[in-house]
Amino acid sequence: MTVYAIIGGTGLTQLEGLNIQRSLAVDTPYGQPSAEVVIGEYAGREVLFLARHGHPHRFAPHKVNYRANVWALKQAGAEAVLAVNAVGGIHPGMGTGHFCVPHQVIDYTSGREHTYFADDLEAVTHIDFSYPYSEPVRQRLLAALAAEGHAHSDQGVYGCTQGPRLETVAEIARLERDGCDIVGMTGMPEAALARELQLDYACLALVVNPAAGKSTEVITMAEIELALHAGIGKVRNTLQRLLAQP
Template sequence: MSGSIGIIGGTGLSRLQGLELTEERYINNPYGKPSSTVRKGRLAGREVLFLARHGDPHCIPPHRVNYRANLWALKEAGAEALVAVNAVGGIDPAMGTGHFCVPDQLIDYTWGRDATYFETDLDFVTHIDFAQPYDERLRQTLIDVMKRHGIAHSAHGTYGVTQGPRLETAAEIRRMEADGCDIVGMTGMPEAALARELGLPYACLALVVNPAAGKAEGPITMADIEAVLSSGMDQVQAVLSAFINDV
């Protein structure tokens, strides 16, 4: 792929270390103001575009992210493919704290979000094929990088996307587990579907930062999550630096 790679930073990744910044600007568009500027620069010798999903500083909750504006801005800036970084909870026992997952499926439990570009002023109704929500080439490149670096990961998984900003109840997690979800987070949709509508190949690099509700003794604390993010984001940065030169 010769064009720019867009990276969407989630919780814990408001800035991309090592990015040699060449341009930074807000790209307002028909869908409003994006969460942050689009930062253009070079990472490990390759041109990339970076956008912080929750703003910089981290201040926009998952249900208030302007996903449409974010993805539109990245495409307008020249992105030809997208990799999203997501902090998630682990449902399946294999998804322990600090583990990575490159999901191949998702289930959307969100509601009330602006979830499509095909909404008004249409000449005809448009439906996208979304049977496989993630781009397989991008997925396999992420997987190969983690194999090469010896990073514990799962090459498959179903990402259950909840509304937030609260965490889930134990009963909700039991339902999601019965539905086949392996990880749970709040930002996977409508981001993936919007990327498909824009014709942008899209993959997710998910870091498990806590056991899902009811999967561990005691409450889930932000202090515990932040500790995992602190160490895990170093691995995220290493994966991304290698990924952009392989894709």
Template sequence: MTVYAIIGGTGLTKLDGLTIKAALHIDTPYGAPSAAVLRGDYAGREVLFLARHGHPHRIPPHQVNYRANLWALREAGAKAVIAVNAVGGIHSAMGTGHFCLPHQVIDYSYGREHTYFEGELEHVTHVDFSHPYDAGLRHKLSSALTAEHCAFSNHGIYGCTQGPRLETVAEIARMERDGCDIVGMTGMPEAVLSRELALPYACLALVVNPAAGKSRALITMAEIERALDEGMDTVKAVLARVLAS
């Protein structure tokens, strides 16, 4: 039976309804993960949970130890990873409260430790990253969102920026020209590190604000927090359906 790992982003630093059996403090060759890996039961299924930004939420996107996080999840027994991400909407369909299951990613981040294949290697290793998100996991998430009667898009291009600041109007305009539908700060290198560890990986993205220039109003944290509060119950219901499938 597949053991799923759930990586919770902003708004999901804990998974309500998770019956915790163990909090695993795992040492990795890459340092400490963001938080303990929680092993427990959720929706009648064993699951692993890790808060990407720590608990409490304290680690900014560019300082998350992505390598340690994924390594720790694999060491804990994860066989597949579902990442929950709060994002901004670029495409007109990606309004606040909309869900997106991206099928592609463009990485605009920099300076992050983005691979396990470096240092004193015996040989150079390249991984195929043509399709960064696992089709089977995306299908399960799509079925769960449909069952929950959610507004969602089952395709989209995720543009990953450095953070922690939000983007300028000009940057979003460039990303739109590049084909990005949503923008976030944590999609990479998480996805490629999962691929290097041979862990199927998919992203459940919740749009929490219009990207810069896509609304006449300024982006406020109050707006983002309200969208997170309204969307997290749906996120949890979707995760429960995937785990029960």
């Protein structure tokens, strides 16, 4: 049975319903992870959980130690990763409260430690990243969303920006021209690092606000927090549904 790790993003610093058995403070060659790796029983199976931004939420997207986080999960026994991300909606069909299971990503970040293949190499290493998300895990997420009756899109392009500020209207217009459907700040380099460590990886993205210029309203953190509060139960239900399957 596949050992799943859940990486919780904004709004999911704890996994309600997880029967915690132990926590691991994993030392990595890349520094300290955002939080301890929590190991427990969830939906009848062993699951690992890591809060991407720490618990409490304290690491901004550009300050997350993605290399340490993914390495720690691999060392703790993870074979596949379910990444939960809060995003803004660019495509007209990606309204607040909508779920997207992206099939592609465009990386607009800069200055992040984005690879394990950087130093003391005997040979240059390249990975195939043509299809950044594991299709079998994507299909499991989609089946769980459908079974729960949650509105969702079965594909989408995730544009990952640097943060921590939100984007300008012109930047969102550029992302839209590039083909992005949703925008977030944490999708990369997490997905690529998982691929480097041969971990199956897929993203469950919850739209928590219209992207800049996609609404006449000013984007506020209060609005985002309301959307997170409304949607996080659906996130948990979806994860439970997926994990309850063999």
